[in-house]
Amino acid sequence: MQKILIFSSEINDRLHYAASFFLGEILGLNFEWTDNEAEFSEFSFLKINYSNQEICATSFWMPPHDLLFETDILAQKIELGEWKKWPIFFENKQENADFPFDFLAATFYLITRYEEYLPFEKDKFGRFSANQSLAFRGDFLEKPLINLWAIEIKKIFQNRFSTLIFKENTYKFQLTYDIDYAWAFLNKSAIRNLGGFLKEISRFQFKKATERLSVLIQKTDDPFDTFAYQKTLHDRFSLLPIYFVHVGNYTGEPDAPINFEDENFRKLIQNLAEKYQIGVHPSWRSHHNSGVQKAEIGRISTMISKKIKDSRQHYLRLDFPQTYQILIENEIENDYSLGFSDAIGFRASVANSFFWFDLSRNKTTNLRLHPFQIMDVTLNNYLHFSPENAIENAMKMIENIRVVGGNFTLLWHNNSLSERENWVGWRHVFEKTIEKAIKK
Numbered sequence: 001m002q003k004i005l006i007f008s009s010e011i012n013d014r015l016h017y018a019a020s021f022f023l024g025e026i027l028g029l030n031f032e033w034t035d036n037e038a039e040f041s042e043f044s045f046l047k048i049n050y051s052n053q054e055i056c057a058t059s060f061w062m063p064p065h066d067l068l069f070e071t072d073i074l075a076q077k078i079e080l081g082e083w084k085k086w087p088i089f090f091e092n093k094q095e096n097a098d099f100p101f102d103f104l105a106a107t108f109y110l111i112t113r114y115e116e117y118l119p120f121e122k123d124k125f126g127r128f129s130a131n132q133s134l135a136f137r138g139d140f141l142e143k144p145l146i147n148l149w150a151i152e153i154k155k156i157f158q159n160r161f162s163t164l165i166f167k168e169n170t171y172k173f174q175l176t177y178d179i180d181y182a183w184a185f186l187n188k189s190a191i192r193n194l195g196g197f198l199k200e201i202s203r204f205q206f207k208k209a210t211e212r213l214s215v216l217i218q219k220t221d222d223p224f225d226t227f228a229y230q231k232t233l234h235d236r237f238s239l240l241p242i243y244f245v246h247v248g249n250y251t252g253e254p255d256a257p258i259n260f261e262d263e264n265f266r267k268l269i270q271n272l273a274e275k276y277q278i279g280v281h282p283s284w285r286s287h288h289n290s291g292v293q294k295a296e297i298g299r300i301s302t303m304i305s306k307k308i309k310d311s312r313q314h315y316l317r318l319d320f321p322q323t324y325q326i327l328i329e330n331e332i333e334n335d336y337s338l339g340f341s342d343a344i345g346f347r348a349s350v351a352n353s354f355f356w357f358d359l360s361r362n363k364t365t366n367l368r369l370h371p372f373q374i375m376d377v378t379l380n381n382y383l384h385f386s387p388e389n390a391i392e393n394a395m396k397m398i399e400n401i402r403v404v405g406g407n408f409t410l411l412w413h414n415n416s417l418s419e420r421e422n423w424v425g426w427r428h429v430f431e432k433t434i435e436k437a438i439k440k
């Protein structure tokens with residue numbers, strides 16, 4: 001097995017994590033560290049000098065930024081430059097350097113979501129929005145920047161070591177759903193339905209009130225019950241989606257009033273679990289409360305008699321590092337929350353999954369983060385795209401992911417497939433996006 005060697009006077013968790021992801025996971029290279037100059041000079045294959053001194057002319061020299069040698073979380077001064085058409089930062093001024101910037105430190109900054117630990121202006125739900133990000137400032141929200149850097153760096157390595165074997169990254173598609181409300185009207189208590197009905201009458205929403213009555217006396221289907229439609233698509237396109245299910249206690253919005261003790265609800269989830277993967281959709285109020293989240297995970301787990309390992313935060317409510325620390329406490333192994341509500345694209349500037357690094361403890365964890373790039377609600381409610389516009393933007397995004405052999409993760413809701421109110425015409429968007437996503 002080919003091995004490359006990296007020289008650094010200090011080898012620590014931050015540095016090892018960044019190299020393991022960029023060189024190991026993305027490029028597929030095996031590497032070893034050394035802090036011994038003599039050993040480094042004697043090594044005859046590909047080697048990277050990650051220090052401020054030029055050591056040996058046959059190595060690739062990357063003068064480091066301080067970030068990976070620091071242990072605190074500090075405000076970082078970031079100036080954006082350009083290299084091979086792509087934005088870069090953490091540049092060095094060394095003429096003889098083989099790379100004009102520290103791609104390990106820059107990757108670390110982006111995938112650890114370093115900037116989300118620093119003070120920022122929260123949105124109305126207390127979240128980090130896209131316009132607070134470096135990706136927004138550098139205009140690379142819709143680009144998997146780390147993958148694009150990796151392609152350039154691979155070429156540079158290959159130029160000097162043509163026998164070097166890299167990993168072939170292949171494009172993959174994963175469909176995911178959040179179930180906030182399984183039904184608009186059905187399987188709710190009589191009191192809740194009566195309350196809803198009276199509210200609609202008092203607000204002159206006669207159409208909705210009539211629809212509620214019609215569904216309740218079973219003349220028409222519940223508009224949010226789009227599960228049969230989903231299944232026809234899964235069968236047609238051979239898809240195995242993941243469903244994230246909200247089973248929190250309802251104490252007010254933005255949590256969803258789900259009656260998780262209802263027999264029909266239980267049956268629905270059990271049915272889905274027969275074919276598909278089921279994850280938890282931790283409620284708004286479980287956010288900083290490990291015990292509440294544990295109870296929700298237990299509810300689903302009991303329902304389907306399986307251990308729950310996958311999760312996505314309701315409303316994408318995500319605070320670093322607390323949210324992920326709680327998920328780890330509750331033995332969740334995969335999180336799918338990493339994306340923006342208000343923009344499509346790459347929150348961590350990469351089109352792959354990766355292990356979460358807890359910056360507050362300077363430690364790599366076993367929690368795997370699976371970023372998503374497109375959410376239905378973003379396209380319609382935040383960006384106010386028409387269905388045609390949404391399709392066009394989804395096509396471009398999928399292309400950007402395909403080019404780098406990344407993972408495209410799509411987030412949809414059962415109630416967005418209702419073909420009612422502002423979702424008329426969105427089944428078409430959903431189908432077109434899937435067709436493009438699976439096209440060979």
Ligand SMILES: [Zn+2]
Pocket residue numbers: 178179180246281313314315
């Ligand atoms: Zn939700």
